[in-house]
Amino acid sequence: MAVKLITFDVYMALVDIQGSLTPVVAEALSITEETAFDFVSLWRVKQMERAALSNSIAYGHKSFMECTDLALNYVIHKKKLSISQIVRKKLINSWNDLMPWPEALAATQELKMLGYEIAILSNGDLHMLNNIANKFENCIDHILSAELAQNFKPHPSVYELPISHLGFAKNEILHVAGSPSDVMGARAFGIKCYWSNRSNDRVIDEAFKANYEDNDLNGILKIL
Amino acid sequence: MAVKLITFDVYMALVDIQGSLTPVVAEALSITEETAFDFVSLWRVKQMERAALSNSIAYGHKSFMECTDLALNYVIHKKKLSISQIVRKKLINSWNDLMPWPEALAATQELKMLGYEIAILSNGDLHMLNNIANKFENCIDHILSAELAQNFKPHPSVYELPISHLGFAKNEILHVAGSPSDVMGARAFGIKCYWSNRSNDRVIDEAFKANYEDNDLNGILKIL
Structure with missing residues (x-):
């Protein structure tokens, strides 16, 4: 070749997204590792869905960080959680430390x-x-x-x-x-x-x- | 307006995709309604994933029936099932009778x-x-x-x-x-x-x- x-x-x-983020999410939100695992799975799915949307709709490229951010909002609302701005920032920054x-x-x-x-x-x-x-x-x-x-x-x-x-x-x-x-x-x-x-x-x-x-x-x- | x-x-x-297909899949494959429910969910997800792929890759439009067909193959293999051509055709045709x-x-x-x-x-x-x-x-x-x-x-x-x-x-x-x-x-x-x-x-x-x-x-x- x-x-x-x-x-x-x-x-x-x-x-390793799941292995990296699950403990961070569990600790930051004071939830079980199992619930945090589902949280991270859904976060990833929605991040990719928002990215895929950029390829189809004629609205130009969304940055991947913006996709990550919108997907986090989705999961927080969907799971009926509330988080402070500090925790929010911590979760977003965790993508830089996988x-x-x-x-x-x-x-x-x-x-x-x-x-x-x-x-x-x-x-x-x-x-x-x-x-x-x-x-x-x-x-x-x-x-x-x-x-x-x-x-x-x-x-x-x-x-x-x-x-x-x-x-x-x-x-x-x-x-x-x-x-x-x-x-x-x-x-x-x-x-x-x-x-x-x-x-x-x-x-x-x-x-x-x-x-x-x-x-x-x-x-x-x-x-x- | x-x-x-x-x-x-x-x-x-x-x-109603799920309500229509679950009983058909359960009967055709002799599996429980619960297993059939998961089968239909995955079938739908993969059908839409194949369709989304058509929008991104430069390989032209795939017909929706072809996406449905490829997604059925995926689910059959993933769930380690085997089906006859007759049952296969029945499942595909069920999309015309939702x-x-x-x-x-x-x-x-x-x-x-x-x-x-x-x-x-x-x-x-x-x-x-x-x-x-x-x-x-x-x-x-x-x-x-x-x-x-x-x-x-x-x-x-x-x-x-x-x-x-x-x-x-x-x-x-x-x-x-x-x-x-x-x-x-x-x-x-x-x-x-x-x-x-x-x-x-x-x-x-x-x-x-x-x-x-x-x-x-x-x-x-x-x-x-």
């Missing part, structure tokens, strides 16, 4: 050592992604945010970024996806895709299935 | 009697919508399918159909939505929207909230 650049999805592939999956740092370090360039290719805003990249000890060469494309994945303009902004050819890129929607977007655009498929999920449309998949990031090293 | 045309969402506003909500026929009849033109404005394919329209005893004057726009709601090109195909002005249209995504699509496009909000849900983005809402279709008559 003539891969030179490996692009990583962030919020599913590189970091933990990498246990094997994530070692895997990216090894890929870097093998000579690959490493990029983040994410729906997050640049400032959010800078915070995540800092946890990867100089492994991340490039940060490509959906902000640059003014659309969210799985829109093709986001997968186009390594080509338009960094000058790579399609066949020099391997995208590491963390969700079925990301897999299908990358494949529909025509780049190779590895799926870090932790929950043994499936794509809805087999026409756009991953070239490779395994249940965490270590599998990337096996296919290169 | 200078409304002349009332457009109806179908799969949430006019007909039951209107209890008050739906009377409400549309009354609107028709009051002199409003009535249209279906739906993500369904034309042939699927013809079957639904037949249950409404000559109340439906026009059938506007997402097929005509080659996009799915909430894409603005679908809400444009009553204007481009029927010649109405934006302010002559009231759209009756059945889901928050449909509400936001209609409002972002700039037409008035009534939300038949049966589950007391909220929109993620209050910038695009419904002009009117109530918990079933009877509320439409109160606001005209």
Whole structure:
């Protein structure tokens, strides 16, 4: 494989949203871990729904932080909770402090050592992604945010970024996806895709299935 | 209000997907009503995910029946079930035989009697919508399918159909939505929207909230 650049999805592939946010939410709102788990799940679903809406409606790009913020409002109201501005800010800021999956740092370090360039290719805003990249000890060469494309994945303009902004050819890129929607977007655009498929999920449309998949990031090293 | 045309969402506003399909799925697969309920919920979620994918990826419009079909495959595999081709066909065909909500026929009849033109404005394919329209005893004057726009709601090109195909002005249209995504699509496009909000849900983005809402279709008559 003539891969030179490996692009990583962030919020599913590189970091553990649920594991990072559940204890923060439980403590901040004084609720059980189980209730906090549901809170975080719904928050993530609504964040992505608001992002998807931006791709469809003709109202331009909403920043990912704004999507995160609106989704938090939704969950607070839906669950009939009330929170102070301080707690609210703490919850929003927790998106800048998500933990990498246990094997994530070692895997990216090894890929870097093998000579690959490493990029983040994410729906997050640049400032959010800078915070995540800092946890990867100089492994991340490039940060490509959906902000640059003014659309969210799985829109093709986001997968186009390594080509338009960094000058790579399609066949020099391997995208590491963390969700079925990301897999299908990358494949529909025509780049190779590895799926870090932790929950043994499936794509809805087999026409756009991953070239490779395994249940965490270590599998990337096996296919290169 | 200078409304002349009332457009109806179908799969949430006019007909009861869950109530119609759950007993059919339970009987066809010999599973409990509870398991069948979850089956139908997931089927609907994945159908809409595949439709949403069509709006984002640059692969053209997938028919809604194809989305329904792919989503059924997903659920069958995910739930580790196996079904015969005959049962499969029966399940797919059940989308042509969905039951209107209890008050739906009377409400549309009354609107028709009051002199409003009535249209279906739906993500369904034309042939699927013809079957639904037949249950409404000559109340439906026009059938506007997402097929005509080659996009799915909430894409603005679908809400444009009553204007481009029927010649109405934006302010002559009231759209009756059945889901928050449909509400936001209609409002972002700039037409008035009534939300038949049966589950007391909220929109993620209050910038695009419904002009009117109530918990079933009877509320439409109160606001005209």
